[in-house]
Amino acid sequence: MKPDAPSPDSLPEWRVAMIELFVGGAQLIGLPKSLGQIYGYLYSAVEPATMDQVIVDLGISKGSASQGLKFLRQLGAVKTQLIIGDRRDHFVAEVRSKKLMGGFIREKLTPALEDGAERVGFIRELLAQEGLMGDSVQKDQVVKLETWNKKLKMALPLIQKVLGE
Amino acid sequence: MKPDAPSPDSLPEWRVAMIELFVGGAQLIGLPKSLGQIYGYLYSAVEPATMDQVIVDLGISKGSASQGLKFLRQLGAVKTQLIIGDRRDHFVAEVRSKKLMGGFIREKLTPALEDGAERVGFIRELLAQEGLMGDSVQKDQVVKLETWNKKLKMALPLIQKVLGE
DNA sequence: CATTAAGTTCAAACACAAATGAACTATTTG
DNA sequence: CAAATAGTTCATTTGTGTTTGAACTTAATG
Secondary structure, three states: OOOOOOOHHHOOHHHHHHHHHHHHHHHHOOOOHHHHHHHHHHHOOOOOEOHHHHHHHHOOOHHHHHHHHHHHHHHOOEEEEOOOOOOOOEEEEOOOHHHHHHHHHHHHHHHHHHHHHHHHHHHHHHHHHOOOOOOOHHHHHHHHHHHHHHHHHHHHHHHHHHHOO | OOOOOOOHHHOOHHHHHHHHHHHHHHHHOOOOHHHHHHHHHHHOOOOOEOHHHHHHHHOOOHHHHHHHHHHHHHHOOEEEEOOOOOOOOEEEEOOOHHHHHHHHHHHHHHHHHHHHHHHHHHHHHHHHHOOOOOOOHHHHHHHHHHHHHHHHHHHHHHHHHHHOO
């Protein structure tokens, strides 16, 4: 048996449970476990936390904490809050679903869709070169891809609206 | 320089490009690369393919092909088609977006949401035990989780409708 | 009913994304 | 301006999800 796990033991059970919930959520949308951990930690925190608290309470490395917080900030899922008379950054979870969805759509979904559109365009060219763009099965398949891409792009704002606050 | 990569070279460039597109798509929704490969291979195929063709053309192992096809079938993204006088299974990609979305929602999203709801219930209990469920920050946080879960559950059919054929 | 082929399973190997931590830069403060 | 503290970076290590392949089950065929 392990003598003692790093230290998350010092967190109350309900916080650990919340963190686990967010770890699952992160993995569902393809984000690393540690991001879920950090976000969950901040979500379950009653007041803003420093990077050092994150490191100690979650038992993760300085590097992970720094990178994780950086990414979450750029995603808009975490904000810093100025505490006067303390030069350390203090981190808070963004909980407004509109903001969260917005960040995810902007940082992950939109780029993926754009990449997809580009790739489909490339495929269309390749088929044209092969003389396969006059009504062939292949042409239909490409058109279908284009339709999917457009439909998804159009659906994003709607989804954001439905799930927004 | 490599003498020759396994064999995907025998596939026309446009098929390789399509397969790459689906690999990206698979990873976006958290599915393994090989599933994207297999689906892309079948999507870009003009006629039903046997498992053996998948193995040879994609250069993957029997095990991967078998497991991958099995999973895709249970997800509803791949169907088998009977070819009379041939005892091998012949696989075809399901392309109707309604079916695809339906399978994904049923196999991945719904279970995740249910697991989430259960976990939130558990957190609620833990907080109650600690006497923290009378208007505390914690209570608000749990309620917010419950709201998110409900909203997502309700949004699924709508999303399916918007993206369906 | 023995032989061949199709497809499945799962322990072990592998590859790669994620985490680490030491070295770094930037900022504060006495 | 030296020393201490906060935060970043990135080459290396680690962990784990994916892939493999050999052994297996199931089903067809002569």
